[in-house]
Amino acid sequence: QKEVEQDPGPLSVPEGAIVSLNCTYSNSAFQYFMWYRQYSRKGPELLMYTYSSGNKEDGRFTAQVDKSSKYISLFIRDSQPSDSATYLCAMSGGSGGGADGLTFGKGTHLIIQP
């Protein structure tokens, strides 16, 4: 079992829909949870960062972390064609925080249909 599981998709939804992306993980030491967006032929771009369990909202994006279930989610409201990209979950933990690097999911390829 990989440390972080993420459905690679593709996930195709119509413009304006609410998108739900998620990851599960097995390492209970993870404390920091991130979502990255990666456009084709570009490096990953940090979208959301959450520490421990709870919700965090930033504009159209909401990140949720449920450490008891080892499950994290990213919701995108009022999705736009420009949101079409690959979304990567990432996490780290322990006393080193991110100093030991991040563990990534495979990424979900999201397509927003105009």
Add this chain to the structure above:
Amino acid sequence: SAVISQKPSRDICQRGTSLTIQCQVDSQVTMMFWYRQQPGQSLTLIATANQGSEATYESGFVIDKFPISRPNLTFSTLTVSNMSPEDSSIYLCSVGAGFTYTEAFFGQGTRLTVV
């Protein structure tokens, strides 16, 4: 945030040769990381490079194959040595930011094809 420039952006190399990838950051950073992104796979950490110390390699990656330099707080190089087609991948430089270095920023990547 940090602006990270990687060179080259892409290259096609012959097997058995080596390629050095450069990573330049627009500010001084303590933690730099090198990742590999193979098709259909997760970003995988190759090594952590801190200025003034030897790079720390993850399981499955060795210094002879992926030597890393970190001469100052704004620059690092990763060399892919004695390349084979299995080394074809995207290589990404990253810097850790924030108090816990968890807010990572990435370069645009180097797309390497070995023929």
